[in-house]
Amino acid sequence: MDAISATTFAQVVHGSPPAGATLAEATIRHVTTHSRRIHSGAAFFALRGDQTDGHDFVADALQNGAALAVVAPGRVGAALAGDGRMLEVDDPLRALHRLAEWWRTQLEGRVVAIVGSNGKTITKDALVHLLADERTVYGSPGSYNSQLGVPLALLQCPRGCEVAVLELAISRPGEMANLERIVRPDCVVMTNLGSRWRAGFRDRAHHARELLSIAAGVGPDGWLLLGEDDVLDALGDDELPGCPRLVLGGAGAPLPGFGTPRYDRVGLVVQARFPDGRSGRVCVHTPSEEILADVELAAGAAWLLGLGSEALLQAAHDYAPTSTRMEVWRSPGGITLIRDVATPDPIAVGSAIRAAKRVAGGRGRTVVVLDEHLDEVDESATHALAHVLVSEAAASVYGVDGPARRRLASAVSELDRTLPVQLFEGVSELRGALLDDLEVGDVALVQSPPSAPIGDLSAELMESMAPTRLYMEMSAIEDNVSTFRRLVGPTVRLLGVVKALAYGTDSVNVAGALEAAGVDFLGVSGADEGAALRRAGVTVPILALLGTGRELRKMVRHRLTPVIYSPELLEAVLDGGAGLEEPLRVHVEVDTGMHRTGFLQSEAVEVLRRLRDAPHVQLEGLMTHFACADDPAEDEFTELQIARFEAVVQTAHELGFRDFIRHAGATAGVVRFPHAHFDMVRVGLGLYGVHPSEATRSAVELSPVLGLVSRIVEVVDVAAGERVGYGGTHEIPPGGGRLGVVPAGYHDCVPRHLSNVGSVMVAGVRCRIVGNVSMDSMVIDLSHCPGGHVGSDVLILGRHGDWRVPLEDIAGLIDTIPYELMVRIGPRVQRIFTSH
Numbered sequence: 001m002d003a004i005s006a007t008t009f010a011q012v013v014h015g016s017p018p019a020g021a022t023l024a025e026a027t028i029r030h031v032t033t034h035s036r037r038i039h040s041g042a043a044f045f046a047l048r049g050d051q052t053d054g055h056d057f058v059a060d061a062l063q064n065g066a067a068l069a070v071v072a073p074g075r076v077g078a079a080l081a082g083d084g085r086m087l088e089v090d091d092p093l094r095a096l097h098r099l100a101e102w103w104r105t106q107l108e109g110r111v112v113a114i115v116g117s118n119g120k121t122i123t124k125d126a127l128v129h130l131l132a133d134e135r136t137v138y139g140s141p142g143s144y145n146s147q148l149g150v151p152l153a154l155l156q157c158p159r160g161c162e163v164a165v166l167e168l169a170i171s172r173p174g175e176m177a178n179l180e181r182i183v184r185p186d187c188v189v190m191t192n193l194g195s196r197w198r199a200g201f202r203d204r205a206h207h208a209r210e211l212l213s214i215a216a217g218v219g220p221d222g223w224l225l226l227g228e229d230d231v232l233d234a235l236g237d238d239e240l241p242g243c244p245r246l247v248l249g250g251a252g253a254p255l256p257g258f259g260t261p262r263y264d265r266v267g268l269v270v271q272a273r274f275p276d277g278r279s280g281r282v283c284v285h286t287p288s289e290e291i292l293a294d295v296e297l298a299a300g301a302a303w304l305l306g307l308g309s310e311a312l313l314q315a316a317h318d319y320a321p322t323s324t325r326m327e328v329w330r331s332p333g334g335i336t337l338i339r340d341v342a343t344p345d346p347i348a349v350g351s352a353i354r355a356a357k358r359v360a361g362g363r364g365r366t367v368v369v370l371d372e373h374l375d376e377v378d379e380s381a382t383h384a385l386a387h388v389l390v391s392e393a394a395a396s397v398y399g400v401d402g403p404a405r406r407r408l409a410s411a412v413s414e415l416d417r418t419l420p421v422q423l424f425e426g427v428s429e430l431r432g433a434l435l436d437d438l439e440v441g442d443v444a445l446v447q448s449p450p451s452a453p454i455g456d457l458s459a460e461l462m463e464s465m466a467p468t469r470l471y472m473e474m475s476a477i478e479d480n481v482s483t484f485r486r487l488v489g490p491t492v493r494l495l496g497v498v499k500a501l502a503y504g505t506d507s508v509n510v511a512g513a514l515e516a517a518g519v520d521f522l523g524v525s526g527a528d529e530g531a532a533l534r535r536a537g538v539t540v541p542i543l544a545l546l547g548t549g550r551e552l553r554k555m556v557r558h559r560l561t562p563v564i565y566s567p568e569l570l571e572a573v574l575d576g577g578a579g580l581e582e583p584l585r586v587h588v589e590v591d592t593g594m595h596r597t598g599f600l601q602s603e604a605v606e607v608l609r610r611l612r613d614a615p616h617v618q619l620e621g622l623m624t625h626f627a628c629a630d631d632p633a634e635d636e637f638t639e640l641q642i643a644r645f646e647a648v649v650q651t652a653h654e655l656g657f658r659d660f661i662r663h664a665g666a667t668a669g670v671v672r673f674p675h676a677h678f679d680m681v682r683v684g685l686g687l688y689g690v691h692p693s694e695a696t697r698s699a700v701e702l703s704p705v706l707g708l709v710s711r712i713v714e715v716v717d718v719a720a721g722e723r724v725g726y727g728g729t730h731e732i733p734p735g736g737g738r739l740g741v742v743p744a745g746y747h748d749c750v751p752r753h754l755s756n757v758g759s760v761m762v763a764g765v766r767c768r769i770v771g772n773v774s775m776d777s778m779v780i781d782l783s784h785c786p787g788g789h790v791g792s793d794v795l796i797l798g799r800h801g802d803w804r805v806p807l808e809d810i811a812g813l814i815d816t817i818p819y820e821l822m823v824r825i826g827p828r829v830q831r832i833f834t835s836h
Contacts, residue, residue: 141156225247346387547560549573690705
């Protein structure tokens with residue numbers, strides 16, 4: 001949504017000028033329903049839910065920087081009611097809908113709605129990915145598909161994007177009419193009808209009519225694309241929308257088609273054929289044919305939107321679905337765990353079992369583990385689920401005991417007494433029995449609930465299978481965003497730095513968490529990093545800090561904002577921006593003394609003059625980097641940098657530039673130089689709960705996000721005088737020693753410089769690293785740790801439960817910086833995301 005005044009905002013959400021409202025002057029740029037996820041210039045909508053009421057959090061939202069709050073009459077106390085930032089409306093949710101309806105009228109491109117029972121998110125994300133290199137495209141984030149999610153997603157859509165792809169879901173009659181009034185799509189893609197009608201609709205026909213009502217306003221220039229013809233079986237021709245209709249794979253349909261897939265270790269490989277006669281190989285990184293079908297449906301939609309066969313083949317050549325809920329983990333012992341975050345819908349479970357069998361490749365058994373969320377399944381669906389388990393020939397079924405699982409076990413027994421369904425008192429008992437049962441080549445399919453980032457059961461199984469894991473506490477990221485938001489205040493924007501794979505962690509997951517937490521910008525190094533985030537559904541503005549002139553077209557296509565830091569990039573912007581329909585937004589970097597990138601003070605003035613004379617380029621920001629903001633001994637130099645930057649800012653004003661974003665401070669600068677917050681700050685290391693220096697560590701408390709954990713795989717007793725490791729650099733002292741072998745080495749982020757000087761934590765006890773660290777392993781001294789044994793967790797760095805091995809301490813010990821330790825976390829380290 002474009003920035004609008006609070007007065008205009010109030011008129012839109014009311015539908016007419018609000019009587020008697022006196023609003024504080026503010027600019028509204030964002031909307032939010034979460035009191036802690038506050039962007040700069042955000043309007044907080046106080047919505048009532050089943051468990052909570054947003055009106056109870058209005059004060060928190062305002063304290064965290066909300067520009068105003070949209071509330072129902074009489075729902076806030078007298079102290080807040082007179083606040084100039086309070087806007088009363090009849091119904092905050094309806095007001096949010098009105099705002100989204102208005103913004104829909106401002107969008108310039110085509111809007112595509114994705115509906116259906118299964119596969120909506122995968123189809124949406126695949127369509128965004130396929131279009132991304134040839135169109136400016138927007139996709140609704142995650143599964144923002146509800147009565148609340150759709151308006152929030154629409155409000156994030158840029159005005160000038162060529163194609164907006166929105167996912168829509170309904171659970172009861174009447175909901176689609178609300179969404180159609182907001183979205184008013186130009187084209188509709190329907191994945192399938194499925195069996196979801198049982199939850200809230202009379203029958204399949206009732207569900208089909210509700211879903212297809214989204215296409216009621218689609219005109220002759222639009223179309224309805226059906227992934228399956230099941231909806232045609234449910235409805236008569238007179239009940240179908242009058243716009244052009246096509247069925248994927250239907251006779252005579254001018255659409256691309258995928259041939260018979262074959263599975264290899266990477267995914268499913270098919271031959272794609274196009275109506276223009278062209279064909280080519282496509283590999284989709286999934287074992288699921290159902291997911292492949294969703295990608296094929298997305299390819300059909302992209303073709304109808306005008307994407308040619310060559311561009312489609314290039315985009316789909318090696319596609320890894322980012323939204324698939326299926327994760328494949330392989331243990332060193334040859335056992336595979338597939339975690340499928342899905343509902344216990346029989347269709348979804350059947351699809352997951354077939355995918356698991358493809359991974360097994362006939363070499364081992366497929367075991368199904370049903371997580372504890374089966375209580376929502378009714379009796380008919382329970383029997384359908386039992387039929388799927390039997391017909392798909394699962395080797396065995398595991399679950400935690402409970403009424404729903406007992407009903408399922410009984411239904412399975414009626415169909416096939418040879419299929420064992422084993423129920424256990426708790427997760428620990430289940431895990432132990434399952435791990436004892438699994439053999440080399442077996443695949444364990446764990447059905448986890450979609451409500452958790454990772455189910456408790458699948459987390460425990462992964463921990464048992466993967467010796468070295470990086471835990472990422474996503475709620476701690478949100479805590480740190482809130483901390484920095486309070487430090488800078490409500491008017492200063494916050495940019496989260498996610499370059500270098502989010503400092504060696506996982507850029508897509510971290511970027512998603514930061515976007516949800518309310519950052520205003522993200523920062524990446526080059527165009528490819530930013531493009532990957534766009535393909536994953538990230539929608540906030542992204543600053544490309546080190547993009548090149550050759551990447552300018554890619555930056556424009558993926559809505560990345562280039563930072564002009566060199567003459568080469570300046571010329572590319574001046575030349576390449578001339579053919580654009582809208583001015584190209586750019587930031588200019590000033591070199592105030594770091595002498596790495598950017599223009600010197602005198603050079604920057606000339607750059608600004610040239611940009612002023614280029615009508616197709618808009619100066620959105622002016623920035624610099626502090627070289628020594630973390631070091632109190634260099635504060636005088638930092639103040640000199642601030643003065644030099646302010647001088648360039650003053651020159652920009654004199655040249656006629658107004659309302660650009662000034663930003664200079666990174667994590668250390670934010671903490672130590674509040675007078676240099678300007679209009680935006682760039683926070684990287686601090687978001688992960690790590691401090692760049694002792695000076696910031698003593699000034700503000702952050703929540704640690706990371707925990708690198710391995711485990712002891714062998715314990716040996718060694719006689720005195722024996723030597724340990726390559727080079728024999730450690731000698732066992734008198735009395736002998738008790739040593740533990742840990743399968744983590746310098747390939748996994750255990751620097752070799754920690755040999756004989758570093759320590760880890762086992763059972764709450766610090767244990768020294770002895771001997772040289774190897775590529776794949778290290779040895780630790782367990783002589784003073786009686787609780788250390790085979791299987792014990794080993795905290796290498798960060799936080800794990802109540803244990804702490806701060807990255808800052810390790811970095812200081814070996815004379816490096818925390819940044820280097822983080823980015824060296826190896827690719828074979830399993831990333832596990834948690835949220836408490």
